[in-house]
Amino acid sequence: KKSKLRQLANVPAVTVDGTEMRLQANISSLKELNVALSHGACGVGLFRTEFLYMDRQHFPEEEEQFDVYREVAEKVGANHVVIRTLDIGGDKHLDYFALPEEDNPFLGYRAIRICLDRKELFKTQLRAILRASHYGNVKIMYPMISSLDEVREANEVLAEAKRELDQKGLPYNAQIPVGIMVEVPAAVTIADLLADEVDFFSIGTNDLVQYVLAVDRMNEQISHMYNPFHPAILRLLRMTVEAAKTKGIPISVCGELAGDERALALWVALGVHDLSMSAHSILHLKSRVLEMRKTDCLELKDKLYQCRTHREIEQLLHEFALHK
Ligand code: PEP
Ligand code: MG
Numbered sequence: 001k002k003s004k005l006r007q008l009a010n011v012p013a014v015t016v017d018g019t020e021m022r023l024q025a026n027i028s029s030l031k032e033l034n035v036a037l038s039h040g041a042c043g044v045g046l047f048r049t050e051f052l053y054m055d056r057q058h059f060p061e062e063e064e065q066f067d068v069y070r071e072v073a074e075k076v077g078a079n080h081v082v083i084r085t086l087d088i089g090g091d092k093h094l095d096y097f098a099l100p101e102e103d104n105p106f107l108g109y110r111a112i113r114i115c116l117d118r119k120e121l122f123k124t125q126l127r128a129i130l131r132a133s134h135y136g137n138v139k140i141m142y143p144m145i146s147s148l149d150e151v152r153e154a155n156e157v158l159a160e161a162k163r164e165l166d167q168k169g170l171p172y173n174a175q176i177p178v179g180i181m182v183e184v185p186a187a188v189t190i191a192d193l194l195a196d197e198v199d200f201f202s203i204g205t206n207d208l209v210q211y212v213l214a215v216d217r218m219n220e221q222i223s224h225m226y227n228p229f230h231p232a233i234l235r236l237l238r239m240t241v242e243a244a245k246t247k248g249i250p251i252s253v254c255g256e257l258a259g260d261e262r263a264l265a266l267w268v269a270l271g272v273h274d275l276s277m278s279a280h281s282i283l284h285l286k287s288r289v290l291e292m293r294k295t296d297c298l299e300l301k302d303k304l305y306q307c308r309t310h311r312e313i314e315q316l317l318h319e320f321a322l323h324k
Contacts (some may be wrong), residue, residue, distance in 0.1 A: 005283040009040035013289040016308060019268065021289050024079075024276040026254055033072055036279040040286070043079025045202065045276020046141075046254040047072060049125070050088050052128065055277060058096050065128035073136025080137040082202065082254075082276075083129050085122065085154075087111040087143040091218055106207075106216065111144035116153050127162040133173035141202060145180040145187050151197050183207035183255070188236045191243035202246050202276070205255025209233060228257045229310040229317075234266075234285070241270045261288055262317050265303065268297035288321075296320070 024045035025036030029052075033044065052060055052068060072081050088094055089110030102108040114181040115122035132138050142154050155178065164171055182188060183204030195201070205228055208319035210217040212232055215225045227233075252274035257263045259277025264285060267275060277285065300320055307313045 005287060006014065008283050008286050008290075009038065010038070011286070011290070013042075015268065015289055015292050015294050016243070017293045018293055019056065019294040020273065021268070021286075022274045023282045023285055023289075024252075024274065025279045025282065027072075027279070030071060030075075033281065034076055036282070039279045041079075041279060041282055042078050043137075044072065044081040045252055045258075045274060047081055047083045048087065049084060050086055050092055053086065053088065053094055053250055054092070056096070059124070059285045062124045062128045063133075065125060066131045069129055069132035069138070070135045073092050073132050073138050076109065076136060076138060080139055082139045082179070083132075083139050084141045084143055085112070085125055085129075086115055089114055094199040106210065112142050112154060113144065114124060115142075116150065116157075118283070119157055121165075122154075123157050123161050126158050127165060130158075130165055130172035130176065131170055133176045134171040138173065139177045139179060139200070140248065141179045141181060141200075143181045143204070144184060144207070145182075145194070146184040147186065148190070148193055148197060150178060151194065155197075181207075181254075182240050183211070185212050185236065188240050191240045194248050195243050195247035198249065200252070201240060201252040203237065203240055203251070205233075205253060205257035208236065208255065209257075211256055212236060227304045227310045228255075229313040231307055231309065231313065234304060234307075237266075237270065241272060244272065248275065261285060262314065262321065264288055265292065265297045265300055265317060265320050268292065268294055269301040269304065289297065 013023050022042040024043045026046040027033050027036055027040035027044055069083060089099060091108045093099060100109060129140055142299040145151055177199035179200035179202060180198050181204040182201050187194060206217060209226060213230060216223050217226060241251055251272055253272055254276040257276040257290045259281035302315060303316055
């Protein structure tokens with residue numbers, strides 16, 4: 001089975017009726033990139049840079065970050081790499097950077113909030129990403145965005161980083177696309193406004209599910225309540241996708257649900273063709289894409305929207321998969 005799947009590495013993921021899905025990889029290191037490429041990833045839809053900051057004594061310098069981002073960009077070639085800016089806090093800590101003790105770290109000092117509070121740190125990373133953009137198809141993505149003001153403030157730091165590179169005469173892609181993770185419920189509800197100011201959306205279902213259902217994604221006691229097929233999630237996914245389509249910006253998904261075969265028909269139905277997932281899910285998902293039809297998925301869409309419970313949604317998707 002495994003070797004048969006391997007043969008699919010260089011085959012494009014196209015449905016029977018001709019819709020191409022771009023199956024990309026989530027990575028956090030160069031090593032993971034190599035695995036992803038050997039599994040036929042169509043680029044990197046999420047580079048979790050925080051792991052570059054972990055297991056060390058101090059923040060990585062611009063030069064060191066640049067080397068890694070550049071190597072990733074070069075290896076990915078014509079496909080894109082979406083580099084997400086630092087997403088620490090929540091469950092992720094750095095030994096050398098004392099975060100405050102918090103009652104609710106996932107609702108606290110985290111990700112873009114830290115970056116906008118520590119702008120030098122943020123700008124160093126942005127300079128490194130910008131410099132790497134000269135060597136490949138690099139995009140920037142901000143995590144945990146919950147308001148327009150955050151996007152604007154982050155973009156001001158980005159503009160400053162560009163000016164500094166200009167002064168030094170260092171090359172970068174001045175038109176580098178800038179997108180956001182849609183993973184906080186507030187971002188979904190103002191998705192139409194955000195879409196006016198960013199170049200793309202990527203839905204982070206891991207956090208979105210936890211914030212929408214008020215279920216800590218790390219708490220095993222309530223893990224049975226952490227259900228991405230809850231109708232509330234479906235409604236928010238629909239809103240986000242519709243906002244992106246109305247405003248004409250690309251949309252992708254990079255949470256675990258992107259690599260979950262149960263959700264595949266849902267993405268096709270919603271018209272989300274860019275999915276970013278763990279490298280190990282790519283070949284299997286591709287084998288499913290190759291045997292499905294977009295027209296069937298579209299028929300499923302209205303039925304999914306009418307479901308009243310997560311069980312009904314799961315059942316519908318399960319039956320659909322059985323008949324393929
Ligand atoms: C997400 O929240 O869905 C996501 C992809 O980001 P992370 O899992 O790194 O928080
Ligand atoms: Mg997240």
